[in-house]
Amino acid sequence: MAFQEKKLINDPNDVVTEFIEGLVETYPGLQYLDGFPEVKVVLRADVSRTTYDKVAVISGGGSGHEPAHAGFVGEGMLTAAICGDVFASPPVDSILAGIRAVTGLMGCLLVVKNYTGDRLNFGLAAEQAKSEGYKVEMVIVGDDCALPPPRGIAGRRGLAGTILVHKVAGAAAASGLSLANVAAEAKHASEMVGTMGVALSVCTLPGQVTSDRLGPGKMELGLGIHGEPGAAVADLQPVDNVVSHVLKQILSPEINYVPITRGSRVVLMVNGLGATPGMELMIAAGKAVPRLQLEHGLAVDRVYTGSFMTSLDMTGFSISVMKADQRILQRLDAATKAPYWPVGVGGDRPPAKIPVPIPPSRITKSVESLSRPQQLTQQGRILEVAIEGAATAVINLRDSLNEWDGKVGDGDCGSTMFKGATAILEDMKKHYPLNDAAEIVNEIGSSIRRIMGGTSGIIYNVFCKAAYAQLKADGSSVITPVQWANALEAAIAAVSKYGGARAGYRTLLDALIPASLVLKERLVAGDDPADAFILSSEAALAGAESTKHMQAQAGRSTYVSGDILATVPDPGAMAAAAWYRAAALAVKDKYQAS
Template sequence: MKKLVNDPRAVVRQMLEGLVELNPALALLDREDVVVRLPIAPPAERPVAVISGGGSGHEPAHAGYVGDGMLAAAVAGDVFTSPSVDAVLAAIHATAGPRGAVLVVKNYTGDRLNFGLAAEMATAAGIPTRMVIVADDAALRDTVERGHRRGIAGTVLVHKVAGAAAAAGLPLDAVVDEATRVGAGLASMGVALGACTVPAAGRPGFSIGDDEMELGLGIHGEQGVRRLSLQPADAIVDSILATVLDDLSGAPGDRVALLVNGLGGTPPMELAIVSRRAMDVLREREIRIERAWCGNFMTALEMPGCSLTLLRVNDAMLARLDAPTGASAWPGRGQVGSRLPLPAPSEPATVRRGRGAGPLPAQLRGAAHLVADALDAAQDELTALDSRAGDGDLGISMARGAAAIRSLPDDAWDTPAIALAAMGHALRRAIAGSSGPFYATALIRAARHLDAEAPGAEDWARAFTDAVASIGALGGAKPGDRTMLDALAPAAQTLAEQVRQGVPLAEAWRGASLAAEQGCLATASMRPRLGRAAYLGDRALGAADAGASAVVVWMRALAGAG
């Protein structure tokens, strides 16, 4: 596993140095890995200090939650290792005074011991200090008693409520009471799709197959409670929420806050899909979602996966969750919107409908469906080619285009002009990226030249030539730039020449198809000048351009239809 680190022994200090330099409201103690909130008031003027921490590798926890209205300090140990007693004690003395401190501690032995001893020493020194232990991991509900469960992502919600209570001026016992109530109403559970790598170890913490997942894991790179076959996102969410809701005795009418937490290696796209299903499940059970957040809150380095947390809430707790904070990692109030879609503006009719006669509509549809079949068959090949020099989406894009062609209604095939225009508009809706606009523009332009119900060979040649020209005009490419035009341009030239020579249209198209193949093969030795492939320079050489290859696929299909 490659990592952007210097010395594995220095990752924590260097991380914290970078963090505080990016936030003028934070400072780092000189002899301990402790981040504190600025400004620091004289001890007698300090409110109750809410302090948390633990092993590093969980970023943005815990230093990301230091700020007005949240944590007064965060104590960072080595990766996945509890901080020392001295570091915790330094955090207490730097931020707390006679009103005391609350230590929010995840339920791990090392954390409990080191934070607990520091609390005893601080109290003996005149700073009353209490601990609130968070044990929200519902995955262990059938394994250990509740007080022995791990603390995971729900800890962040304890930070928020306790920090807001302290900022409101509450005394120590009241802050502890509110934090404890949050912990009692929490349940979390996670899933991992792979392992993470501790910098000092240099290798993943465990091995897992491509078709497997770990259900019910902690936040220290360990394996879960069960290893299962990989499932779709919705099924994973259903399984997690079933356990979490059972643990909370969830019932219709309950009010909850939802936290969808990434473990460090899960893209926002996937977390949003998880959030969508989680909210669906809760609404189906008639549970009221008062607040919801989605993102990386407590990670396990670069582990792919997520956890779901539910917190029972009431109005008083919501007020704490909504209270302002200067902590950089807190995402805001978590207001929940509606998924009800707005109606899209109606689109004016762009395709003329006719009443075609004879066999032509069936012939047009048959030829188009041959193209669709060929594009489907070539999906993997096009994906592989596009992945070498692009983003790898061409195969699926062409498959979506094929599905759009098949879905066209009967009257879309009445005449060639209607058919081409209909396909153009279908492809622009179905295909994202550059391919959709290119093909749509070409087809719509070609349709202009085919007004007759049965156009002749010259009409088809002229339409194809103009369609190819429209692609160059739209994208700014020319032959030799290593694009689809390197297949299309020689094909258009060959078709026009052979039609002028009196070659029958079907035979001329086969000649054009061969010219497209030769042009496509030539792209393997061309240095790309446009598109994503241009960023690779000579590294793109050796394989044909994916867009030109797609042209060959559908031209061959049409040549076979003739």
């Protein structure tokens, strides 16, 4: 059923005027001709026809394609943009006003997308301007690769590849070339580029209802940019399949849309259609580059990803591929002040991936210190069973933790802790230096940082780093029970400092703080260290259970009602109590066995 889409507008008839007003208020290098409502022209604020000594490059068309075309006005790109109403070609008088405002003795080039209305109106304006003594040339861009020839007199539609032509023409004009040479470079660029689009939704014109033409689970292949139906409707596919299909269509040797063959150098543009998240555009770009390289045998010299020529609020993207030579690359890399042209794309492309750097402390350690020794010391054997016991307890508790967290958080506490515990067990088998207690704690922190996400991951990383720093300060590879107690105390203090939580906040500290206090107390009293750890682990369990009676003051649980909180303990506290208790029991068993 059709429905009216929500829009942040005033009068639908004023959207183009108000867009232009906002644009020039945002970018001081732009201004507009004071001729609303008929004349809607954006131009460079530093250009006057009486003094401008370079070729003016003018483009435009219907609005609704923002940032095209006005967002590409600026030194090194367009000199002026003529804005029609939404999806409507600008009138001749508006185009003439733009030509007269910026065209000096060097003349002007009109870059026009291949639509009948644009060709007629820009063509008539060009003829009128010539009759007034202006030097005018026009280049038509038809880069659409969705529909096979013949297309009659209509020809191929102008799509996002037009923006690349704008950049080539603008840079050529800025370099001081004559009108004939600027036009020649623009025409050459227009013949080198092909584009095809894919839409997941239909766009909505301001003040109108949304069409229900495209049903759930469907997409249109080969769309235009004015809300017209695509060349074909298909089931929604993974982006890998979509990108592969689009590239094969553009580069089809049978139809020969563009003169691109294996070994060619190319430029890639992935263009959003108005409502596509940047994440999805980058995914498409990341899939397109290796396909161009490996499947089609092309060298990809530049990649432009973003929204360049949209279709209001349409979801989807288009892909443009342009054959590149050194001159085209030079024009694309040339400086411009056009506000919507992407920076940081030009220049040689270094490798996309480099190895993860190794921390300096790991570089300086010998291979032997990061591998399991042939013979474990007594402390090494105790630490091994303690780590195994603690990690196994967390792994076994995964489902319970997720269930509790599903009621008071986002439901992934158990899965996150499971990842960390599994990584610790795997890494311990490979390289933990079990005879060096401080380094073991440091390595555990590294395993957690590598694999665990969310708040739990960073909290436990801070915990381990603070404990490691305290153990290193004590200056011995063999750690006494009192030194372990000091490390636990330091770790708790660091988590509290950086996380902001304290006792009673309903966090893992409500398990660890009671454990730390009891451990210190029993060691000072002279208890057997193994017994002291057992007693402190009981305090950890009791503290975790007591979180049922606490009002959360940290984390997502703060948004949950007290009635719900009273039904479950804090998952983080229960996880901490579980691994602490398991480690204590393992240490006790090891002592008794020895």
